[in-house]
Amino acid sequence: MTRRLTRLATSLGASAVSAVVVITMTTTAAQAGTTFTPSGGPNLTFVGSYDRPGDAPDAGIVPGFLLTDIDIGQSFNCSSVSVAGPVVNSGASRAYHANVAQLSGQAAGCTNPFYGATTVTFLGTWGVTITGDPANGQWPAKLTNVKAKLSAVNCDIYIEGYVVGRFDTTTQVFAPAGNPVAGGATSSAPTGLTIASTPAPPTGSMCATLDFQAGDTIAITGTFTNVPPPGSMPLTLTSP
Template sequence: MDRSARPAALALVRTYLATAVAAAALLVAGTAPAQAYTTYTPRGGPVTFVGTSISFTDIDAAQTFTCPTFNMSGSVINSGTSRSYGADAVTLGTLTSGGCSNPLSGPSTLNPSGTWTFAITGDATGGAWPARLKNVRLRMQAATCVFWITGVVNGQFNQSSGGFTPNTGPSGLKVAGGPDAPTGSMCLTLDIVADDNIGVGGYWQVSGLTITNP
């Protein structure tokens, strides 16, 4: 190439590269997801959670406890006030259960205790918000076996249907250890030990709660 033509050729190459970079940037900007929210606002109250086919399964021991009745009620915390994802939206101080049973041990007693809370944990997808029951604490007695279940229940809150459905598989609950570790001969028969993962089945129908962003 003639030395005198080199500057023009280099300028043409630079112009081409700049145009290509700009086009790529526009393409990325056009396909990037919308900015996610970081906060949400709960409204309503009083709030009720009415359980349908609620069950607790010790996944490691393959033992399931079904509870025909498992309901909760409470109130929205600072209705109409925005808060970060994961911060509590609802406090659930009234917890009732009954009729629980296990195929091996028979009728069982499940006593929820303390004050549970409910929170939205992220942006909605297809009308369903990732959500979580927190501060969960349950005392289970199956014949001579007594054990505690503690932790959280991760799931999805569908605003249209009003249902909170726990995620499939480990829910975030475990069999407690330490002073609340399983005791009683039936625990050996059921093979329930501390730190077992608990899955939660069924769903709760939620009323008195609406969620918006931000």
């Protein structure tokens, strides 16, 4: 009973933080525009990298990213991650929240301290969109329709939702909420990702051992840099 009450308090705390993150990102200076225009491409390739928690402060950035179940403090780190796809109607103006690109990708070299080797499979086609006016060259942005499956020994977990963040047109970096995170620290900022109940809640005896549950909040440590493939240009954004 004590463990469940603690978990409930943690979950409520995570929900409160999530609300603060979303409110903060959506109640900044009054939005002046209603449309934007993406240009560049025709293709994008976002490559993940992060300042690995636990490394010395000067250890530097490594490829990949980290997924953390905030409710139970369990993380999965991957040594390689990328999502890529075409810009949608480059040069055409559109309303905020309309798709900029359609992305699919993969992660590799994923592990968990308890399970060991873990397979992380990205599912379906993700979207990327701009959600408001820029500030200091950074545009509020969101990855949408984000879905993935994590498979370890006797444990399968589905993740779904979205990832709120910001895109810097100068550096070509998409930074999820709470990033970048300094070495030796972890990010606990919700982005909009949770453990899904469909197509199935966490399944397998080892999922139960660590108490993974549908509805758990997932954080991301890492940023994603657009590295245009040969023949493509960086992504630019203008108003309107």
